[in-house]
Amino acid sequence: MSVSIDSAEFRRILGHYPTGVCAVTANVDGAPVGMVVGSFTSVSLDPPLVAFFPDRKSTTWPKIETAGRFCVNVLSHNQRAVCQALSSKAENKFESVAHRTSDLGQPIIEESVAWIDCDLEAVHEAGDHFIVIGRVRSLDVAHSGDPLLFLKGGYGQFAAIVESE
Numbered sequence: 001m002s003v004s005i006d007s008a009e010f011r012r013i014l015g016h017y018p019t020g021v022c023a024v025t026a027n028v029d030g031a032p033v034g035m036v037v038g039s040f041t042s043v044s045l046d047p048p049l050v051a052f053f054p055d056r057k058s059t060t061w062p063k064i065e066t067a068g069r070f071c072v073n074v075l076s077h078n079q080r081a082v083c084q085a086l087s088s089k090a091e092n093k094f095e096s097v098a099h100r101t102s103d104l105g106q107p108i109i110e111e112s113v114a115w116i117d118c119d120l121e122a123v124h125e126a127g128d129h130f131i132v133i134g135r136v137r138s139l140d141v142a143h144s145g146d147p148l149l150f151l152k153g154g155y156g157q158f159a160a161i162v163e164s165e
């Protein structure tokens with residue numbers, strides 16, 4: 001017997017777990033596409049794999065899937081406007097988003113903290129989302145700025161309580 005979980009309660013409680021905010025981008029027929037995800041994570045070192053979880057309802061994910069490769073841009077705390085643009089349903093999300101093209105042909109968003117260029121390795125079904133695995137081909141830290149963080153429906157910035165040694 002499965003226990004029924006209220007979806008609003010699920011969101012509220014899971015919202016207590018903080019995430020970073022990334023923009024997953026791809027070039028599709030020469031035009032940049034992208035979506036914001038909080039579900040990005042590293043998976044494996046050998047081979048180097050990362051993952052994110054697109055909603056089945058996403059209209060951008062099928063375009064990225066068609067491209068067969070994507071770039072994960074770790075957004076900085078001063079890229080709220082980029083976050084807003086790429087999480088919208090606007091027709092041309094990249095109108096006001098400055099970007100360049102990576103050596104592997106994917107959009108790198110200017111001022112992102114880091115970028116990770118990937119080939120699409122696997123897609124698994126998981127309820128109303130997919131689990132997308134990317135094989136890392138190239139990556140770099142582009143800016144020393146702090147990443148944008150998301151917690152309990154709000155945005156913030158990291159504050160160290162212990163400095164790294």
Ligand SMILES: Cc1cc2nc3c(=O)[nH]c(=O)nc-3n(C[C@H](O)[C@H](O)[C@H](O)COP(=O)(O)O)c2cc1C
Nearest residue numbers: 035036037038039053054055058059060087088150
């Ligand atoms: C902070 C934040 C985190 C998000 N995380 C995800 C995510 O992990 N997976 C997902 O499918 N959508 C996520 N979204 C929503 C998508 O960014 C947004 O719905 C989508 O890109 C816009 O719809 P489209 O895919 O049809 O273009 C997130 C949005 C925000 C603002």
